[in-house]
């Protein structure tokens with residue numbers, strides 16, 4: 001799919017992504033304990049009667065006793081699914097589930113998709129209106145024009161919670177923000193700018209209205225649909241379109257574009273032939289926003305007009321103009337002040353905040369991920385959706401505008417404290433992971449997949465290559481190309497394959513291994529056999545010879561077995577203690593657990609090394625480390641025979657004068673639960689620990705595996721740290737996407 005952009009994936013992969021594990025993209029998780037009879041009695045009958053009666057008395061209490069205040073419905077009837085057209089309510093469900101997860105991912109808004117099987121405007125209005133008690137806000141999505149205008153307007157009048165048709169206003173807010181910056185960069189004044197809007201539906205009409213409100217003269221805008229220019233007097237034009245009908249003798253898109261400064265595409269894939277660009281003004285601005293494929297691709301546009309500033313709706317080209325930059329954050333702000341509506345003031349505030357953000361210095365981690373050109377300029381006119389600053393800045397601007405315009409029912413007095421609370425709502429790990437993926441694309445590395453005959457590994461290698469994250473180097477037999485073909489790869493020769501049976505590198509590899517092992521009891525013949533027969537040794541030697549930057553293995557043999565093989569070829573880095581880290585990633589927190597894989601009974605020095613290196617990984621992943629050395633004992637209570645090395649590790653760190661907080665020994669609940677920690681006021685942790693150094697491999701490995709199998713959080717790892725080359729031993733149960741994550745972390749230098 002999408003063979004021109006730098007992110008590619010097969011249709012099969014897109015389907016697998018949706019079907020693997022639990023089908024679809026969302027599930028509902030209880031936010032209260034549901035373990036005991038008592039929990040259930042409180043959560044449901046009879047306990048639930050108490051909040052019922054309270055809400056009946058005072059409806060505002062619904063925000064205190066239910067999820068309403070943070071819950072948004074994403075509602076569609078599937079009549080304008082992206083740019084794919086009217087494919088019906090059911091087919092729109094993947095998109096609506098997608099919007100729901102984006103709400104959560106970007107702004108911690110809980111959201112559920114609702115697909116309505118009707119094109120009847122009145123029935124949609126009635127259905128949505130009846131849902132008012134359930135939700136804090138309504139996001140209408142992919143409902144075609146002109147019905148969407150009537151539906152949204154009527155619901156806004158009838159409902160007392162925000163109703164927002166994202167395709168209209170979300171798109172207009174982003175397009176306006178991008179346009180402000182593109183006009184600035186090309187030295188244009190909006191009052192003399194000539195614009196063509198292609199598409200005359202929901203998004204196009206809302207964008208045209210907002211841009212005119214910003215100062216573009218009505219006569220300077222020509223709107224086109226499939227028939228051509230919408231001119232005054234044209235037949236079959238609805239009332240919303242006729243508001244933008246121009247007095248003009250131009251009739252086609254091509255004629256409309258003659259001398260135009262800006263093309264705004266909100267129509268369909270490929271709707272703008274490249275040759276039409278030739279007659280546009282110097283430094284033309286093209287926003288080709290149709291999804292999933294734009295009106296014209298950036299490479300095609302740049303071939304004809306190298307001076308173009310181009311944006312698309314996609315994340316895989318520079319300048320993503322997509323309403324994902326807006327809807328999570330505008331609802332976050334609106335919900336937090338319990339706004340009764342999202343008004344024009346709030347929309348303008350969001351647009352201005354976005355435009356201003358793009359002009360600020362780009363944070364280092366975002367800049368590194370994107371490469372140098374991502375400072376304000378033609379390839380960076382709008383912030384990237386996973387820029388962590390969006391969550392801090394846009395909701396604050398929206399909340400303030402809601403308060404200033406009198407639609408906030410629960411004003412926020414301290415906006416700075418609000419900004420801080422927004423920051424804490426998202427887990428930095430998620431943006432660091434996203435940025436690690438972007439970084440891998442900006443600086444692609446060679447990653448060796450040692451088990452190239454395994455389907456899961458091949459799928460990971462395909463995703464790694466197609467995603468543009470780097471070059472997979474496969475170890476496997478001659479049938480690997482056939483296996484790749486069976487997975488939908490049309491040109492397996494594009495994959496680098498090393499087969500020990502016929503690799504020209506084998507003599508050099510044997511020399512290397514024999515040199516290393518000759519004084520450790522191995523004959524040359526043993527080394528030849530290992531190179532020929534053992535994929536981990538073969539792969540690790542390739543890594544040592546510089547044929548790859550990192551290596552992924554582990555899915556076919558146990559961790560211990562794989563580790564033994566790797567250690568024959570690769571040593572610990574000088575002065576380092578190798579060990580494993582598991583990461584537990586929740587919505588707002590990450591906990592780093594170490595050493596979960598290597599050292600059975602670490603000494604005090606080793607525990608201190610593990611603490612230091614894990615703290616460094618935590619910092620690389622955006623967390624200020626607070627290290628707890630865990631035990632069954634807290635500060636000597638109860639006493640025991642195996643506490644000395646833990647205590648001594650704390651003393652070792654005292655001597656090293658490290659720059660992070662650490663404390664121990666302590667029980668896990670003291671480390672993680674602030675109430676328990678408060679019982680030890682002398683403890684030198686300013687908050688719950690996020691780096692847990694385990695006393696030994698027994699407890700560490702058991703805990704990590706328990707959490708992986710039973711825990712609600714996502715688990716990443718184990719990452720192998722402290723080796724002279726980056727080798728990652730994945731769990732045998734890994735999925736392809738877990739392998740890709742490990743590959744990206746290894747290639748990007750986070751796991752090192």
Ligand SMILES: NC(=O)C1=CN([C@@H]2O[C@H](COP(=O)(O)OP(=O)(O)OC[C@H]3O[C@@H](n4cnc5c(N)ncnc54)[C@H](OP(=O)(O)O)[C@@H]3O)[C@@H](O)[C@H]2O)C=CC1
Nearest residue numbers: 080082083145200201202203225226267290291313322323
């Ligand atoms: N990047 C972003 O954030 C967003 C992008 N969009 C994209 O905008 C497009 C329209 O969405 P939306 O407004 O919701 O849909 P609507 O169904 O409301 O409107 C579609 C409009 O596009 C016109 N159109 C379709 N094909 C062409 C063509 N080849 N040339 C000219 N006009 C054409 C239709 O004209 P006619 O009546 O003649 O068929 C109609 O006016 C979609 O591609 C969607 O993905 C939408 C929202 C956000």
Ligand SMILES: CC(=O)C(=O)O
Nearest residue numbers: 082083167291322323
């Ligand atoms: C992004 C979006 O909402 C659309 O393309 O419809």
Ligand SMILES: [Mg+2]
Nearest residue numbers: 082141142167
């Ligand atoms: Mg949409």
